[in-house]
Amino acid sequence: MRYVSAVPAGIHPWRARAHAVLAIVGLVYLVGVWLEGAGSTLPGKVLPRTPLYFLQIAALFPHAATASIDYRAEGWVCREHKWREITTRPYFPLDPDDKENRFQRVMHFFRDNRPTMHALDEYLVSHHNAGGHDDGIPADDKIGGIRVLSLRLPLPNPGDALERVHRKPLAEYPDSVRKNWYHSTRALRAERCGSAERDVHDEGAE
Amino acid sequence: MNPFLRLWDWLHEPVPVLRLALIRIAAPLAILGFMAGRLAHADEWIGDQGFRVPDLGGDWRQPLYVPALPAWGAWAIASIMVASGLACALGVKTRWSGLTFAATLAFVAVADRLAAFTVSKMSPAVVIALAVGPAGSRLSWDAWWRRAHGSKLPRKLRPAVSLRFLQLLPVFIYSSSGIAKERGDWLKVPLVLWTQLHDSYQTSLSFFLAEHIPGWAWTLMQGLVLMFEMGAPLWFGWSRTRHLAFLFGVGMHLMIGLMFGPVLWFALLMMAVLIGGYAPLSWLAPIDALADRVERRKRGTVPATTEVTS
Numbered sequence: 001m002r003y004v005s006a007v008p009a010g011i012h013p014w015r016a017r018a019h020a021v022l023a024i025v026g027l028v029y030l031v032g033v034w035l036e037g038a039g040s041t042l043p044g045k046v047l048p049r050t051p052l053y054f055l056q057i058a059a060l061f062p063h064a065a066t067a068s069i070d071y072r073a074e075g076w077v078c079r080e081h082k083w084r085e086i087t088t089r090p091y092f093p094l095d096p097d098d099k100e101n102r103f104q105r106v107m108h109f110f111r112d113n114r115p116t117m118h119a120l121d122e123y124l125v126s127h128h129n130a131g132g133h134d135d136g137i138p139a140d141d142k143i144g145g146i147r148v149l150s151l152r153l154p155l156p157n158p159g160d161a162l163e164r165v166h167r168k169p170l171a172e173y174p175d176s177v178r179k180n181w182y183h184s185t186r187a188l189r190a191e192r193c194g195s196a197e198r199d200v201h202d203e204g205a206e
Numbered sequence: 207m208n209p210f211l212r213l214w215d216w217l218h219e220p221v222p223v224l225r226l227a228l229i230r231i232a233a234p235l236a237i238l239g240f241m242a243g244r245l246a247h248a249d250e251w252i253g254d255q256g257f258r259v260p261d262l263g264g265d266w267r268q269p270l271y272v273p274a275l276p277a278w279g280a281w282a283i284a285s286i287m288v289a290s291g292l293a294c295a296l297g298v299k300t301r302w303s304g305l306t307f308a309a310t311l312a313f314v315a316v317a318d319r320l321a322a323f324t325v326s327k328m329s330p331a332v333v334i335a336l337a338v339g340p341a342g343s344r345l346s347w348d349a350w351w352r353r354a355h356g357s358k359l360p361r362k363l364r365p366a367v368s369l370r371f372l373q374l375l376p377v378f379i380y381s382s383s384g385i386a387k388e389r390g391d392w393l394k395v396p397l398v399l400w401t402q403l404h405d406s407y408q409t410s411l412s413f414f415l416a417e418h419i420p421g422w423a424w425t426l427m428q429g430l431v432l433m434f435e436m437g438a439p440l441w442f443g444w445s446r447t448r449h450l451a452f453l454f455g456v457g458m459h460l461m462i463g464l465m466f467g468p469v470l471w472f473a474l475l476m477m478a479v480l481i482g483g484y485a486p487l488s489w490l491a492p493i494d495a496l497a498d499r500v501e502r503r504k505r506g507t508v509p510a511t512t513e514v515t516s
Contacts, residue, residue, distance in 0.1 A: 019367060022338055023217055026371040029331060030378045037382025039389055050316060053269035057328040058382040062390030065401040092257065093247050094321055098406035100468050102257065105320040109267045115260050123257045155404050158397065158421030165408040 033058055067152040069099075071107035072170050075128060075135075075143035076184065078193035083147055085170040090133035091124060097167075107148060107181070117182040121146050125184075125192060144193035145184025151177050217370045220363035222487065223344050224494050227297070229372055229482030230341035233332055234295040234307060236478055238288065240325045240471030244314070245284045252317045253280030259319065272317040286310055294333065297346020304337025325472050328379075332372065332479065339368025345497050359501050362494075373483040376455065376476060377438045384435030392432050399431075400424040403465070412465035431458060442484070452484040 036043045037058025044052060075086040089096045092103040099108075110116035124146050131139040151173055156162055184192075238245075250256030254274035261271040275283065287310040293303035308330045315326040342348040343360045353359070391398050403416045434441065434454050441451035456477055463473030487494075 019218075023214075023367045026335070026367065030371070030374055033375075034378045034382040037379070038385040049264075049266070049269045053316070054312075054327050054330065057324050058379045059386035060324065060383055061398070061402060062383075062386040062392070064391040064395040064398040065405070068405040070406070093250060095243055095468060098467055100321070100323065102318075102320040106257065106259070109319070110259060113262065113265070113267075115262060119260045120257065153404075155401055158400060158424065162413065162417050164413050165404060165406055 029055070065155065067154060068165070070151045070153065070167075071104050071111075072149055072151060073103070073124060074147040074149070074170070075124070075137050076145040076147070076189045076193075077137060078142045078144045078189075078195065080141075084137055086124065086128065086143070086146070087134075087136040088124065090135050091127050107150065111148070111150070111181040114182075117148070120148070121182070121184050121188075142193065144189035144191075147180060147183035149178050149180045152179065153177055217367050218365045221366050221369050222490070222494075223340050223360065223362060223364050223366065224490055224497060225482045225485075226336065226339055226341040226366055226369045226372070227343070227345045227497075228490070228493070229332075229369075229478055230297060230300065230304075230336045231295050231345065232478035232482065233329075233336065233475055234291045236471055236474035237311065237325060237329045237333070238291045238295075239474065240323075240329075241287065241291075241314075244321050245288060248280040248284035249277040251280065251321055252283060252314055253277045255280075257320075268319060270316045272313075275317075283310055283313065287314070294336065297342040297348050300342025300346060300348050301337050304333050304341070308333040308337060323472070325475055328375075329475070332375070332475070335368040335371045339366045340364050341368070344501070345493075349501065353501060369483070372479050373442075376479055376483070377442045380435040380438035380455075384432060384438065387432055388436060392428060396425040396428070397421060399428045407466040407469065409465055409467050415465065430454075434458065448484060449486055452480060452486075455480050455484075 032043050032047070032055040036052070036055040039059075043055055047055070073086050073088050074083040076082075077084050088103040089101075092101055095101045098104075106116065106120060125143055127133065128135055128137065128139075128143050133139070137143060151170075153173075154177075244251045247256070252272075252275055255277055256274075258274050259268060262268045263271075274280075286306065290303045290307035290310065294300060294307050311326070311333060312330040315322045315330065343364070344362075349360050387398075395401075400416070400421065403412050434451070438451070441447045441454075459473040459476045459480070463470040463477075
């Protein structure tokens with residue numbers, strides 16, 4: 001066959017065929033990457049999700065950002081019956097200072113997915129209540145639930161006075177930039193706090 | 207001549223193995239740099255000590271559900287990844303170390319969607335290409351070992367489909383990214399680049415440039431990037447523009463790496479592929495001479511093939 005003559009002389013025919021198969025697989029991969037990035041629906045129709053996922057490497061930053069988005073969490077402090085900011089960094093230590101942090105990514109991908117938010121709720125509450133981490137709420141203050149939200153911070157225009165991006169406490173942001181995505185139910189918080197449901201007031205979160 | 211056969215001949219024509227060897231050295235190091243922060247917390251990353259997204263039973267955001275590993279399993283995968291990645295970079299049992307490295311990379315890419323980014327998804331393909339090609343035949347432990355055991359000098363020119371794959375990869379990525387940008391906001395919003403400078407990726411340099419570069423210059427850069435990406439097949443395919451495209455690509459990734467914090471590793475990986483794939487051979491001559499000296503040290507034989515000329 002033609003391709004066999006294109007590989008070095010003396011190479012075993014089976015090896016030549018393996019070369020040919022690899023070349024075809026490589027070309028199919030490249031075409032798949034191209035189609036996926038260019039917005040074709042074809043790869044999604046013909047490929048299972050896992051190989052499709054490995055093709056999703058192009059199409060970076062196609063849209064303008066409309067705001068700088070930061071995700072935050074609050075814990076329901078049983079003793080105070082109040083929401084207070086809980087720092088998620090001790091429980092999500094990878095890339096703690098940027099949006100590649102796993103908590104930021106959970107919220108980015110799954111903020112409207114209830115099973116994932118329930119799992120996040122259980123994870124943060126159990127880890128805080130187990131103690132041993134400095135998360136902004138004293139370890140001996142049990143929490144009964146979480147509330148997670150995004151801050152949508154407006155972007156400056158060229159020529160505006162700029163400020164380096166840095167993390168400020170949640171309390172310093174106005175309500176207008178907050179959007180709540182999930183909170184533990186009143187019943188769940190009451191159960192975890194060991195108090196009657198009617199005692200749980202949550203400042204209008206529900 | 208049939209275009210398919212021309213493509214086939216181009217894929218199989220002899221190319222400088224040194225190009226592939228350079229990518230073999232640099233790409234695994236860039237990938238390990240990207241993984242370093244994750245590896246340091248392996249039990250939280252892919253193990254049962256951290257948060258896990260539950261099995262969502264086919265949700266599009268979860269390409270494959272992989273249960274959390276026990277902590278010892280997570281540390282074992284991390285150790286194998288580091289060992290095989292370094293071995294691949296050094297050219298130790300390159301085929302097997304590369305395939306092992308690629309397998310661990312593919313596993314962690316699906317095991318934790320949350321910490322997976324472009325590097326996670328493209329690195330298995332890059333490393334497989336290195337493993338199946340002659341990437342370990344120069345500037346490597348394998349080459350040294352073979353010479354020490356009486357083999358001839360390694361060939362400088364060999365057919366290497368894997369190098370062709372790695373040369374085409376950035377071109378395909380740029381081209382489809384350019385189309386995605388054109389379909390997105392890049393022709394509609396003049397300050398797309400500017401809008402990306404104000405989140406947690408911000409570095410001292412990006413802040414400095416945001417403060418000092420006027421708005422029109424961001425629009426100009428946006429236009430240049432779009433033109434480069436959409437025209438990548440032409441810029442890299444035409445010999446007269448290839449070197450300029452190479453320099454533009456390396457410069458673009460250098461700036462991305464310096465201006466967008468953790469994107470540095472992606473930038474380094476792309477630069478490794480571009481430099482190995484497209485750097486003018488005259489620039490690689492000193493490395494070629496170094497490799498020559500190392501390879502000739504064992505025995506004073508003549509090279510097995512001609513000098514690198516193309």
